[in-house]
Amino acid sequence: EVQLVESGGGLVQPGGSLRLSCAASGFTFRSFRMHWVRQAPGKGLVWVSRSDSGGSTTYADSVKGRFTISRDNAKSTLYLQMNSLTVEDTAVYYCARDGDGIASAHFDYWGQGTLVTVSS
Amino acid sequence: SYELTQPPSVSVSPGQTASITCSGEKLGDKFACWYQQKPGQSPVLVIYQDSKRPSGIPERFSGSNSGNTATLTISGTQSMDEADYYCQAWDSGTARGVFGGGTKLTVL
Numbered sequence: 490e491v492q493l494v495e496s497g498g499g500l501v502q503p504g505g506s507l508r509l510s511c512a513a514s515g516f517t518f519r520s521f522r523m524h525w526v527r528q529a530p531g532k533g534l535v536w537v538s539r540s541d542s543g544g545s546t547t548y549a550d551s552v553k554g555r556f557t558i559s560r561d562n563a564k565s566t567l568y569l570q571m572n573s574l575t576v577e578d579t580a581v582y583y584c585a586r587d588g589d590g591i592a593s594a595h596f597d598y599w600g601q602g603t604l605v606t607v608s609s
Numbered sequence: 610s611y612e613l614t615q616p617p618s619v620s621v622s623p624g625q626t627a628s629i630t631c632s633g634e635k636l637g638d639k640f641a642c643w644y645q646q647k648p649g650q651s652p653v654l655v656i657y658q659d660s661k662r663p664s665g666i667p668e669r670f671s672g673s674n675s676g677n678t679a680t681l682t683i684s685g686t687q688s689m690d691e692a693d694y695y696c697q698a699w700d701s702g703t704a705r706g707v708f709g710g711g712t713k714l715t716v717l
Contacts, residue, residue, distance in 0.1 A: 524706065534644070534652065534695050536706030547704040550610065583651060593640035594699040594706055595657040602651060 491515040491598045493584050498603030505574050505607070511567040511584030511600055519562035522590035525569050527580035528602075537582070540567060541590070551577075574607045581605075611700040613709035620715045627683040629712045631696030634677060639698045641679035643672060646711075647692045655694075656681060683714075691716045 497509040511523070525537040538548045538558040546558050557570040567584050581602040588597030613633045621627035631641060641659050644652035654663050656672035659679065669684045679698075683690055696709040 526706075526708075533693075533711040534646075534697075534708045536697075536708060539704065539706065545704070549705065588654070588657060589640070589699075592701070593658070595640070595642040595654060595697065596644070596652070597654050597657070597663060599651040599653075 491586065493586065493598055493600035495582065495584055495600040495603040498582065498605045500606045500608065501574055502609050503575055503607055506570070506572045507574065507605060509569040509571065509582055509603055509605070513565045513567065513586070516586070518565035522587035522594065523560065523567045524585045524587060524594070524596060525558060526583045526585055526596070528583070529580040538569065539594070571605070576607050579605060579607045610703070611698070611707050613696055613698060613707055615696060615709035615712045617710070618713045618715065620717060621686045623688060623716055624685055627686045627690070627714060629681045629694050629714065631679040631709045632677055633698065636677050636679055636698060637675045639701070641672070641674045642697050643681045644695045644697065645692045646695065652695065686716055688716050690714060
């Protein structure tokens with residue numbers, strides 16, 4: 490059974506940092522592209538970042554230069570290092586597995602999400 | 610940057626057919642997919658690669674994609690289908706994902 494379990498969320502002050510983790514199980518993690526998607530309270534889904542199995546990464550404009558996605562294939566874990574956080578980064582952060590990862594992308598499994606609250 | 614547009618809300622009577630659209634420039638040249646999200650839950654993939662259903666998704670969910678518009682169709686809509694629905698595509702030029710703004714489906 491595929492499982493994705495996020496952790497690391499919490500309350501942080503503006504300008505602070507946080508590192509999210511996503512522990513994967515039930516599939517060959519190193520073979521799949523993985524993503525982070527966020528959802529601000531009462532708002533829609535927003536794609537944040539992607540990590541290919543080969544190591545390539547991309548970011549949404551809103552987080553580029555502040556967030557860093559990485560993965561440890563030996564631990565089957567995806568990470569999101571978030572720096573210079575602002576109130577606009579307040580959201581539930583989901584990690585998601587990419588069921589395609591070749592010509593396109595669709596997210597066939599999602600974690601339960603971890604809430605990040607940026608507030609003074 | 611690439612954008613996808615959805616109507617904010619759609620209403621349907623039980624047993625009727627609901628159609629939710631998603632518009633984007635030359636969207637038909639990309640693969641579109643759809644997610645269902647109920648309050649307090651993580652999204653669930655209901656359609657991928659325009660028209661394919663993942664295992665466990667009822668046959669009443671179908672999808673199409675042509676020109677500038679992708680459509681999610683729910684036939685014989687049930688009260689359990691009341692949820693927010695999001696379309697999504699992959700912008701291969703920038704290697705970034707894109708979501709539509711979401712559509713709240715009300716079954717009444």
